[in-house]
Amino acid sequence: MSDTLLSLAGVHTLIGPYHILQGVDLVVPEGGVTVLLGRNGAGKTTTLRTIMGLWTANQGEIRFDDHLITQLDTPEISRRGVAYVPEDMGIFTDLTVAENMALAASGGPMDGKRLGWIKDLFPPIGTFWEASAGTLSGGQKQMLSVARAIIEPRRLILIDEPTKGLAPAIINAMTEALRELKQTDTTILLVEQNFAMASAIGDTVAVMDDGRIIHSGQMSELVEDESLQERLMGLSLEAHQ
Amino acid sequence: MSDTAIKPRIEKVPFREQVLQKLPVLLVPVLALLGLVAIGNPASWLTLTVAGLAMGMMIFIMASGLTVVFGLMDVINFGHGAFVAVGAFVGFTVLAWLAGWTASPSVMLNLAAVLIAILAAMVVTGLLGYAFERVIVMPVYGEHLKQILVTMGGLIVAQQMIYVVWGPDELHISRPEALQGSVVFGEAAIEKYRLVAVAIGLALFLAMRHVLKNTKVGLLVRAGVENGEMVEALGYRIRRLFLIVFMTGSALAGLGGVMWGLYQETITAHMGSEIMVLVFIVVIIGGLGSVEGCFIGALLVGLLANYTAFLAPKVALISTIALMVVILMWRPQGLYPVVKAK
Numbered sequence: 001m002s003d004t005l006l007s008l009a010g011v012h013t014l015i016g017p018y019h020i021l022q023g024v025d026l027v028v029p030e031g032g033v034t035v036l037l038g039r040n041g042a043g044k045t046t047t048l049r050t051i052m053g054l055w056t057a058n059q060g061e062i063r064f065d066d067h068l069i070t071q072l073d074t075p076e077i078s079r080r081g082v083a084y085v086p087e088d089m090g091i092f093t094d095l096t097v098a099e100n101m102a103l104a105a106s107g108g109p110m111d112g113k114r115l116g117w118i119k120d121l122f123p124p125i126g127t128f129w130e131a132s133a134g135t136l137s138g139g140q141k142q143m144l145s146v147a148r149a150i151i152e153p154r155r156l157i158l159i160d161e162p163t164k165g166l167a168p169a170i171i172n173a174m175t176e177a178l179r180e181l182k183q184t185d186t187t188i189l190l191v192e193q194n195f196a197m198a199s200a201i202g203d204t205v206a207v208m209d210d211g212r213i214i215h216s217g218q219m220s221e222l223v224e225d226e227s228l229q230e231r232l233m234g235l236s237l238e239a240h241q
Numbered sequence: 242m243s244d245t246a247i248k249p250r251i252e253k254v255p256f257r258e259q260v261l262q263k264l265p266v267l268l269v270p271v272l273a274l275l276g277l278v279a280i281g282n283p284a285s286w287l288t289l290t291v292a293g294l295a296m297g298m299m300i301f302i303m304a305s306g307l308t309v310v311f312g313l314m315d316v317i318n319f320g321h322g323a324f325v326a327v328g329a330f331v332g333f334t335v336l337a338w339l340a341g342w343t344a345s346p347s348v349m350l351n352l353a354a355v356l357i358a359i360l361a362a363m364v365v366t367g368l369l370g371y372a373f374e375r376v377i378v379m380p381v382y383g384e385h386l387k388q389i390l391v392t393m394g395g396l397i398v399a400q401q402m403i404y405v406v407w408g409p410d411e412l413h414i415s416r417p418e419a420l421q422g423s424v425v426f427g428e429a430a431i432e433k434y435r436l437v438a439v440a441i442g443l444a445l446f447l448a449m450r451h452v453l454k455n456t457k458v459g460l461l462v463r464a465g466v467e468n469g470e471m472v473e474a475l476g477y478r479i480r481r482l483f484l485i486v487f488m489t490g491s492a493l494a495g496l497g498g499v500m501w502g503l504y505q506e507t508i509t510a511h512m513g514s515e516i517m518v519l520v521f522i523v524v525i526i527g528g529l530g531s532v533e534g535c536f537i538g539a540l541l542v543g544l545l546a547n548y549t550a551f552l553a554p555k556v557a558l559i560s561t562i563a564l565m566v567v568i569l570m571w572r573p574q575g576l577y578p579v580v581k582a583k
Binding site: 052054073074075078079083084086090092093094095099102103104106107148 | 460461463468475477
């Protein structure tokens, strides 16, 4: 883990009259998990959506694998190997689990071996393969959302708060799954408010506030330095556990 | 992830909710039964029922494209009626060229003439749909007020173009020999053309269902109606998909125009804007974006219009509006609301 896979330099994003991102500088190294932390409204979700092209950056540069992607549209960014798991999961509730997965395999038919690995990673995907995705529980929908993002090999996965609103048992399971995913070549940029989970799987960390990155470094440094946590987030590590 | 840590469980839909979900399907047979009770005479009822189903099928053909276009891209196309009128006039022209075939006693030649007229109308309206989407609709994505204004403007331009090409007078369009007259079942006389309209409408509905349920394009349309942004994030260009859907919807409106023209036997440049009132009622009753809802809504409108025209002609003028009001009081989002992502 050394080369830079994704970088943002001076990125500004305006949504209507609101100036949300105010010069984001972020570096995501290739391999491992980079966690984006910050209080509500700091601009984490906007950062992911801007990277994915769902909102266009008004200023600044976004580079993926050394190519400028700032002005590319979302399908093109996806085709270059970036997957997105939105905060609301983005599940097609009118479709079955199988249909959701089939659509996610935009490059062609699903790879059986990879699908088997995913079903091992997320057992409910196999159990409810033919069920309507709308009938799944919140945790199962979140698993489907992540499973959909990895049905084809991706270089970068953007995951927005995968543990939000989930029961502790499901959070533990999701943490295990992401830890296993980390063992593959995939790089993960994870937005997470659950510091326990973030610190368990994160390698590097960036903290946002008011539309800017106010700290970036190794996750281990942040875990060990409680005063830094308090200064950056106004909350201690214990409060998150 | 361990299988034992979390036991997979699926949220069961309560029985009452399952029944409520299926209830709209029962509305058509219930209305037909009520019609039988009110009319009394089975022969009259059968004639009116087939007429109502035929009318409903033709409205469905015209409305199905409009509802998917709205569901997929949130586009309100008030110009949809232009494709109905242009389709009817193109069909009229082709049938006039093939007058020898339509007047022939050969059923095959009659049907071939109608088929060629339908195909020509669909090709022309499909291409017109392409131009309409690129020039008129594309610049106003996401802006409903502008969509209403420019698509209505497009409708007016199309009507004026019909005046230029075919003249301002209404034209008479004759059905081919094989589709004239009636078939007698007991005491009931049923127009042959209405049976053909029911068959074509049913075949189209089943074909649409098959495409939407069993093909990747269908999956993309269903997914796009629910969450277009996510479809793009999976690597698909939803605007290209929308263009295909828009052209298909326009071509179906053209097909509906030929069939409606043959049904009414007269066509005018304003026929599209006139039928659009019924088309919008059907789309709203069905639930914006829902093909199944649109189908049921069209059959309800067709049956009710025919029953009330027979039982109480004055009431017939408001029957479809009243039906829409009642349905919306029961289900404010329509019979089968499409759940869209926020």
